[in-house]
Amino acid sequence: MKSTPCEILRTVPTSMRQIALLTLLLAANATQGNNLDDVITHGFADNNGVKIHYVSAGRGPLVVMIHGFPDFWYTWRKQMAVLRSEYQVVALDQRGYNLSDKPQGVAAYASHQLVADVAAAVKANGHNKATIVGHDWGGWVAWDFASTHPEMTEHLVVLNVPHRNGFLRELSNNPKQRANSAYAQRFKEGRAHDQDILFGKPMTVETLAAWVSEPQARQRYETAFRRSDFTAMLNFYKANYPDLPEAGAPVTSTFPTLNMPVLIFHGLKDYALLADGLNHTWDWIGADLTLVTTPNAAHFVHHDASALVTTTLQWWLRARTQDR
Numbered sequence: 542m543k544s545t546p547c548e549i550l551r552t553v554p555t556s557m558r559q560i561a562l563l564t565l566l567l568a569a570n571a572t573q574g575n576n577l578d579d580v581i582t583h584g585f586a587d588n589n590g591v592k593i594h595y596v597s598a599g600r601g602p603l604v605v606m607i608h609g610f611p612d613f614w615y616t617w618r619k620q621m622a623v624l625r626s627e628y629q630v631v632a633l634d635q636r637g638y639n640l641s642d643k644p645q646g647v648a649a650y651a652s653h654q655l656v657a658d659v660a661a662a663v664k665a666n667g668h669n670k671a672t673i674v675g676h677d678w679g680g681w682v683a684w685d686f687a688s689t690h691p692e693m694t695e696h697l698v699v700l701n702v703p704h705r706n707g708f709l710r711e712l713s714n715n716p717k718q719r720a721n722s723a724y725a726q727r728f729k730e731g732r733a734h735d736q737d738i739l740f741g742k743p744m745t746v747e748t749l750a751a752w753v754s755e756p757q758a759r760q761r762y763e764t765a766f767r768r769s770d771f772t773a774m775l776n777f778y779k780a781n782y783p784d785l786p787e788a789g790a791p792v793t794s795t796f797p798t799l800n801m802p803v804l805i806f807h808g809l810k811d812y813a814l815l816a817d818g819l820n821h822t823w824d825w826i827g828a829d830l831t832l833v834t835t836p837n838a839a840h841f842v843h844h845d846a847s848a849l850v851t852t853t854l855q856w857w858l859r860a861r862t863q864d865r
Contacts, residue, residue, distance in 0.1 A: 577622050583640075586658070586665035591649075593658045594640035595633045595665075599625030602695070602862050603668040605659060606632040609677020609702075610774055611749040613639040613765040615758070616676070619847045623855060627862075631666055633658070635679065637773025639765040650776035655682045656689055663693060672858060676700040676843060678777050687799050696861060698804045698854060701811050701842050703818030704825055709792045711818045712783065718815050719785060725813075726785055728778040733771035744771050752841065800827040804857050806850055808838030831857060 581596040596614050598621050606617040614632035621630045634641040636658055637650065648654075659682060663671050670693045675683030680702030687694040703711070711718040724740060731738045742748045749771075750762040786792075803826050809816050816834060823830050833853055838845035 577618050580625065581621075584665060586661035588654070588657045588661040591636060591644055591654075591658070592642045593633060593636060593662060595631050595662050596621075597629060597631045597666065599627070599629050601628045603663065603666060603671035604628045604630045604858070605662055605671045605673055606630065607659060607673070607675040607679030607682050608633070608635060608638070609675070609679045609681075610777060611752075611766065611769075612677070612679075613762070613769075615761055615765065616841075616843070617674075620674075620843060620851050620854060623851050624858075627855075628672075628858070629666065629668075631662060631671075633662055633679075634765075635682075635777075637776065638769045640768060643770040643773050647776045647779045650773065650780040652682065652685045652781050653689070655777075656686045659683075659686050660690060660693060669693065670695045672696040672698065674698040674700075674854075675702070677702060677840070678781075681781065684796075687801060687803075688797055691799065691801065694801050696802045696804070696858065697799065698806075698857075700806045700850070701808055701814055701840050703807075703814060703816075704822045705796050706792065706794045706825055707818035707820060707822055708814065709783065709786075709794060711815060713786045713788070713790050713792055715815065715817055716788075718817065719788065721812050721815065722785065725778055725782045728775050729782055729784075731775070733775055738775075744774075754844075796825065798825055798827045802828050802831075802861055804831045804854070805833065806842050806846075806853070807832075807834045808840060808842035808845055809834055809836045810839040810845075811842075813840055 577598065581598045584595055584597060586593045586595060604624060608614060608616045614634050617632045621632060624630045635655065637643050659673065672695050673683045673686050680699040683697060683699050684705060687697045712722060727738065733744050736743045738744050739748050746763050746766045749766050750759050753759040753762050805822065807816050807819060819832065835842065835846045835849055843850045
């Protein structure tokens with residue numbers, strides 16, 4: 542008969558029990574992450590006839606997670622596996638991706654539509670407000686959601702997307718950011734079937750999933766991208782990414798001061814959105830701001846530094862929800 546983990550732990554010398562217990566907890570977390578499919582439920586939110594697919598796990602205060610390009614809800618699997626023990630974690634497929642609807646036309650992907658998708662997901666899950674978490678285009682949407690729906694934003698967490706004011710400043714004044722934004726201008730001008738549209742390569746299921754390093758995860762990404770609309774992916778850029786301003790042009794913004802706690806993660810190896818855009822973010826936040834940078838992560842910081850992102854997000858939220 543096999544021994545249970547607790548029975549095994551009793552045989553460990555007292556001086557080693559803390560290490561053994563920590564190892565067991567880490568193994569449990571890893572197993573939990575592998576079995577996430579067993580505990581999630583699927584649902585759809587309705588935004589004026591556009592169905593937005595999401596997965597949900599756990600119970601408690603609501604955390605809504607929004608992916609970027611090219612991605613889908615599964616990008617948050619490691620964070621969901623941990624946070625679901627204390628929160629209801631809802632991860633969206635943005636419109637155009639995977640199982641969500643794919644409306645036609647650039648206008649359907651304007652920021653206010655993407656924000657409305659998030660609001661619909663919050664309400665579909667029976668809540669009036671949530672912690673909003675976003676990466677890449679999901680981060681852009683998260684900034685806009687907090688700006689236009691502060692009453693629905695409990696906390697704001699953004700990964701590798703500077704505040705709009707900081708990004709526009711760098712796009713105008715930083716030659717490196719101007720040069721490194723060329724890919725986005727190409728996305729704005731090009732079409733999904735152009736043979737060099739994706740950093741000199743065609744946009745295919747395989748090229749879109751090439752950034753995913755885990756073989757099993759890559760298979761899931763390829764399945765999700767087969768269900769996705771490549772034109773819709775580019776429409777995010779066409780509808781929202783700013784045109785390249787004249788070098789040194791003054792930056793004007795009507796982005797309001799945000800008065801909820803904000804947590805920002807940024808991988809410093811991100812070449813698309815440079816960390817210089819983070820400077821003076823504190824000037825546009827009226828509540829506490831926590832800024833976490835990591836030198837060895839690139840644009841997908843929640844993959845490249847998943848443990849740092851997950852544990853930091855966990856304690857940051859605990860510190861702000863412990864009295865609820």
